Amino acid sequence: MTATAQESQSLVLIVDDEPFIRMILRHFLEREGYKIAEAQNGREALTAFNQLHPDIILLDAIMPDMDGFECCTHLELLDCSKHTPVLMITGLEDQESVDRAFAVGAMDYITKPIHWPVLRQRVKRLIEQSQLQQKLEAVNLELQRLATIDGLTQIANRRRFEEYLNQEWQRLKRDKRPLSLILCDVDFFKLYNDTYGHRVGDRCLQEIAKAIKDIIKRPGDLVARYGGEEFAVILPNTDTEGATHVAKKICHTVRKLAIPHENSEVSPYVTISAGFTTEIPQSDSDLEEMIAAADRALYQAKAAGRDRFVQDILLPKSKNEW
Known part of the structure; x- marks a missing residue:
């Protein structure tokens, strides 16, 4: 038994209508250390x-009943089969049969009578290639995830925010459904950093990010670090009433964290200000204007005393602006 087969204990499915062929394939591959299943x-x-x-x-x-070519065609339609190589074994070796085998999804082809050293190497190589492909895809998925995650807070970063907001804007424009956007800013955060130091400031941002993420539970919603001490929440299919509820809850939840802030001008604890807007995207409306509206509302919340939320109303364009 080879060390590789011993370690992986890969499972080989042998499909052949002849019991004798299945038996000799089973005995050969079991000696190589593989687990075997059979179908006729x-x-x-x-x-x-x-x-x-x-x-x-x-x-x-x-x-x-169903030959190997048709079976291979059906396997290709299954999502879970994309990493499972098919090695066709047959007495056919004419050009048309070989071409057809690869056309329906076979990864390799070997003819009868079987040359056993060749079979051994091809089975080993195909399994190794499949395992390597799966590892590479997992690595790529993780790299894609890391490219869209803020390293400090482990929520979506600014890049992911912009991608997702644009995606949902276009989708909801087609669906004629509301989109809400909340922008949040930690109150007097520079004073917090000056008082407690940047390491404590980082921990404060991590706690706030986690608290906001715990509030936003729907799969289609997104919490992102917008920049510095600013956070953003994208709420697809959410009207003004729903966005008001979420903005209110964010302010309340951050307040309830009771993170000490002795130099805050509004509270002995860290607080947050929020501005939001809601719009049903139209063909003549502007995504950047929606972001600007949420930002205006955030500015109004700060000007009104912080530790609160404000809605900015996006007014319809006048005919002169069309």
Whole structure:
């Protein structure tokens, strides 16, 4: 038994209508250290695949009921089969059959009578390639995630905020549904950093980010670090009443964290100001104006004494502005 097969204990699904062929393939591959499952036609193979999710399929081309070509075509339609290589084993070796095997999704092809050292290497190589591809995809997904996450607070970063806001703006423009945007700013945060130091300031931002994220529970909503001590919340399919509820809850929740701020001018604890706006995107409306409206509302909340939320009303354009 090879060390690689021992370590991975990969599962091989053998699909052939001849019991003798299945038996000799089983004995050979078991000696190589693989686990084995069997099916005698394409229909049984599909059932076995859905139940067992093998690491590779050795598939005979010519079988009754459902042959290997049709079986391979059905496997290609299954999302969970994209990492499972198919090695076609058959007595056919004409150009048309070989081309057809690759056309329906087979990764490799070997003819009968089987050359056992060749089979051993091809099974090993196909499994290794599949495992490597899965690892690379997992790494790429993690890199994509890291590219959209703020390193300090572990919520979405500014880049992800802009991408998602534009995506939802376009979608809701088509659906004619409301979109709400909340911008938040931690009150007197420069004074907080000056008083307690930047390391404590970082912990404060982390606590606030977590508190806001815990409030925003719908899968389609997004909490992002907008910049510095600013946070943004995107609320698709949310009207003014819903956005008011969320903005109020954010201010209340941050207040209830009771993070000491002895030099705040509004409270002995850290507080947050929020501004929001709600719009049903139109063909003649402007996403940047929506962001500016939320920012105006945030400025109004600060000017009114901080530790509060304010809504900015986006007025319809007059005919002179069209």
